[in-house]
Amino acid sequence: DDMLQNGTVISGTLIEKPHSFSTACNIATQIIAQVASSQYGGQTANRADEHLAAYAKKDYEKFLEEARETIPDGMPVEFARRQVENAKANEPAKLHFGSREPLPMDTPFHTDVDELEQEREILAKVRTRKSIYDAMQTMEYQINSNRVSNGQTPFVTVGFGLGTDWFAREVQRAILLNRIRGLGKDHHTAIFPKLVFTVRHGVNADPGDPNYDLKQLALECATKRMYPDVVFYENIVKITGSFKAPMGCRSFLQGWINPETGKDEEDGRMNLGVVSVNVPRIAIESHGSKERFWKLFNERMEVAHQALQFRIMRCKQATPVNAPTLFRFGAFGRLGASGNVDTLFKNERATVSLGYIGLAEATAVFYGKDWIRDHGWDPQGKEFALSIVKRMSELCKQWSKAEGYHYSVYSTPAESLTDRFNRMDREKFGRIEGVTDHDFYTNSFHYPVWLQPTPMEKLSYEKDFPYYASGGFINYCEYPCLQDNPKALEAVWDYAYNIGIGYLGTNTPIDHCFVCGFQGDFEPTDEGFKCPECGNCDPDKCNVTKRTCGYLGNPVQRPMVHGRHEEISHRVKHMSGETGHVTLADGSEREWFEEAKYLPVPRVVLSARVAGICCLTHSRPFGRAYGQTTYTGDPRSLRATLRLDREDDDGQEVDAA
Numbered sequence: 194d195d196m197l198q199n200g201t202v203i204s205g206t207l208i209e210k211p212h213s214f215s216t217a218c219n220i221a222t223q224i225i226a227q228v229a230s231s232q233y234g235g236q237t238a239n240r241a242d243e244h245l246a247a248y249a250k251k252d253y254e255k256f257l258e259e260a261r262e263t264i265p266d267g268m269p270v271e272f273a274r275r276q277v278e279n280a281k282a283n284e285p286a287k288l289h290f291g292s293r294e295p296l297p298m299d300t301p302f303h304t305d306v307d308e309l310e311q312e313r314e315i316l317a318k319v320r321t322r323k324s325i326y327d328a329m330q331t332m333e334y335q336i337n338s339n340r341v342s343n344g345q346t347p348f349v350t351v352g353f354g355l356g357t358d359w360f361a362r363e364v365q366r367a368i369l370l371n372r373i374r375g376l377g378k379d380h381h382t383a384i385f386p387k388l389v390f391t392v393r394h395g396v397n398a399d400p401g402d403p404n405y406d407l408k409q410l411a412l413e414c415a416t417k418r419m420y421p422d423v424v425f426y427e428n429i430v431k432i433t434g435s436f437k438a439p440m441g442c443r444s445f446l447q448g449w450i451n452p453e454t455g456k457d458e459e460d461g462r463m464n465l466g467v468v469s470v471n472v473p474r475i476a477i478e479s480h481g482s483k484e485r486f487w488k489l490f491n492e493r494m495e496v497a498h499q500a501l502q503f504r505i506m507r508c509k510q511a512t513p514v515n516a517p518t519l520f521r522f523g524a525f526g527r528l529g530a531s532g533n534v535d536t537l538f539k540n541e542r543a544t545v546s547l548g549y550i551g552l553a554e555a556t557a558v559f560y561g562k563d564w565i566r567d568h569g570w571d572p573q574g575k576e577f578a579l580s581i582v583k584r585m586s587e588l589c590k591q592w593s594k595a596e597g598y599h600y601s602v603y604s605t606p607a608e609s610l611t612d613r614f615n616r617m618d619r620e621k622f623g624r625i626e627g628v629t630d631h632d633f634y635t636n637s638f639h640y641p642v643w644l645q646p647t648p649m650e651k652l653s654y655e656k657d658f659p660y661y662a663s664g665g666f667i668n669y670c671e672y673p674c675l676q677d678n679p680k681a682l683e684a685v686w687d688y689a690y691n692i693g694i695g696y697l698g699t700n701t702p703i704d705h706c707f708v709c710g711f712q713g714d715f716e717p718t719d720e721g722f723k724c725p726e727c728g729n730c731d732p733d734k735c736n737v738t739k740r741t742c743g744y745l746g747n748p749v750q751r752p753m754v755h756g757r758h759e760e761i762s763h764r765v766k767h768m769s770g771e772t773g774h775v776t777l778a779d780g781s782e783r784e785w786f787e788e789a790k791y792l793p794v795p796r797v798v799l800s801a802r803v804a805g806i807c808c809l810t811h812s813r814p815f816g817r818a819y820g821q822t823t824y825t826g827d828p829r830s831l832r833a834t835l836r837l838d839r840e841d842d843d844g845q846e847v848d849a850a
Contacts, residue, residue, distance in 0.1 A: 194244040194460060196224055196523040203227055215328040217248035222335040228524050229347035231516040235441020239460055242353040246360035249325050256320040260313035273312040280319045287323050289374050322363050329367040336385050337376060346385050348744065352438025354391035357403050365407050369414045379707055382738045384745050388421035389438045392690060412679035415699040419738065419745055422698040425690045432663045432695045439696060440464060442743025443606060443667045446544055447599055461525055462542055466504040468497045469548030469605040471614045472581060473634060476558035477622050483559065494588055501545050505598055509535045539597050546603035546664045547585055550610060551634035552578040553641045562627025567645045570654060579657055582638065586661040601664025604637030606742035611636065612756025633756035636742060638662065643763045648685045651767055656693050667743050669698035670767045674713060698740060705736045717762035721749050
């Protein structure tokens with residue numbers, strides 16, 4: 194926002210404040226490319242809808258002046274209204290709505306002006322919406338076609354969702370509609386920018402909130418493109434100390450008050466690097482002794498600390514002229530050519546991260562390979578895993594207080610480290626059941642990918658870890674195809690919000706074969722992925738999208754390291770075989786695993802692998818919900834009786850189509 198509002202310099206050219214929405218988006222794209230070329234890692238456009246709304250308003254003012262020429266004083270009101278109605282009738286085609294329901298007729302901003310001026314305002318709104326849509330489409334294409342100095346597309350995240358005025362809402366709508374449409378004639382899923390939608394009570398979380406309709410659009414987008422991921426406003430504040438979108442794929446700045454202004458500051462801050470610790474190796478080398486484990490652990494933490502100190506030292510050696518976009522022209526600050534970059538790092542303005550990997554495998558060393566199972570875990574095992582992250586958090590606080598840089602615990606995404614650490618340990622220690630018996634280590638605190646908890650069980654297990662690993666985290670669940678019923682995904686989002694999850698991703702099948710038309714999950718092979726129907730694996734004739742870790746990736750176009758490929762191949766759906774007891778219309782019964790955890794959100798989810806998922810809302814909260822089954826028949830014949838066991842009675846039945 195600072196670089197747009199106050200101008201910047203790109204490649205020696207002074208860029209002043211833009212005066213239109215399209216120009217603002219073009220400049221933003223150039224800034225993204227320049228920042229990506231000057232640093233390692235990702236970047237985030239935080240609260241993009243709110244920042245860009247001011248430039249959308251400039252477009253509106255321009256279109257309002259044009260409308261006053263198109264609809265001059267003295268024109269009969271019915272003629273003006275017909276002109277506006279024609280513009281509105283053409284809007285769905287211009288916004289590529291296809292079969293989507295058209296937007297309702299707009300209303301003027303002012304109802305205390307004459308009728309002609311009201312019609313002009315409506316016409317200006319229609320034209321502004323199209324202008325916003327076109328600019329966001331251009332931005333999406335530019336980001337995905339850009340290549341920076343390292344040869345990659347800029348790793349960029351766009352955070353949005355909190356703006357409630359008309360202009361911010363239309364920016365949100367345009368972001369989501371463009372992502373749903375996809376890229377090119379085959380409508381490829383865009384990998385960048387990563388979209389992160391903010392959910393907040395009173396804004397968009399609940400029916401009746403002013404932006405609840407945009408939450409529904411975000412749900413539709415997530416079922417079709419996996420993005421947006423979601424952050425839950427109040428929970429992010431509790432975990433990190435203030436609200437912000439993630440920096441890159443999962444890194445989070447911590448709340449920081451600028452001592453000069455006394456105000457919370459998020460934009461323009463940075464992370465100085467990550468050093469990750471191989472926790473399973475420490476556990477293996479402890480030979481079953483927890484006392485030895487903690488001794489080795491503390492030694493490795495000190496080695497990691499020294500490595501992080503070295504990173505800080507190297508970053509401090511930079512000068513503003515080394516990376517002028519970052520240090521001189523607004524991305525990180527506005528220092529003079531001979532300024533000291535450390536002024537932007539110290540007093541805990543910058544973070545530096547202590548990462549970790551493989552808590553599940555490390556815990557298995559002490560509690561056995563079955564300490565965590567499909568639908569449960571050993572509480573002592575979880576407490577041990579949590580104690581590791583707690584100890585790392587304690588150390589980071591000590592280092593921060595002593596040195597003035599904000600050390601934080603980071604749940605490492607381990608794009609390639611999941612392969613490297615595991616491979617090194619197998620070579621040194623051999624195959625250890627529950628520890629090195631896969632070709633990868635489990636990411637950070639996550640539930641092992643080969644197990645099949647329900648979404649609620651997985652999130653209930655993982656929810657405590659980010660509060661100690663607040664420097665970087667993400668939760669995600671694996672789903673079957675959800676496109677027909679995004680309400681099922683909403684039930685999980687709402688549940689996650691209620692139990693304190695901060696940041697949640699959606700993994701659902703969206704692969705597409707352009708040879709036979711198959712849409713769903715491509716099958717993993719030794720070489721990559723192939724269409725399960727026709728065997729197609731030609732990257733020019735298919736679109737395969739998988740979540741690498743925090744970011745999405747296309748493993749057919751850009752193959753992953755062996756361990757990450759194996760990790761993705763081992764992932765199982767968390768919503769196929771949901772817990773509960775279901776009686777179908779033909780009298781047959783289906784028994785599934787153990788009872789669901791208490792669900793604060795009064796919803797019951799019915800899952801069907803082919804028919805989709807329907808979500809029923811009950812008028813009062815209930816203790817346990819039974820009602821999900823995998824069903825592959827005609828969705829029109831799917832009827833189920835759900836028994837709702839309540840704490841205040843013996844249960845009641847709801848018959849639901």
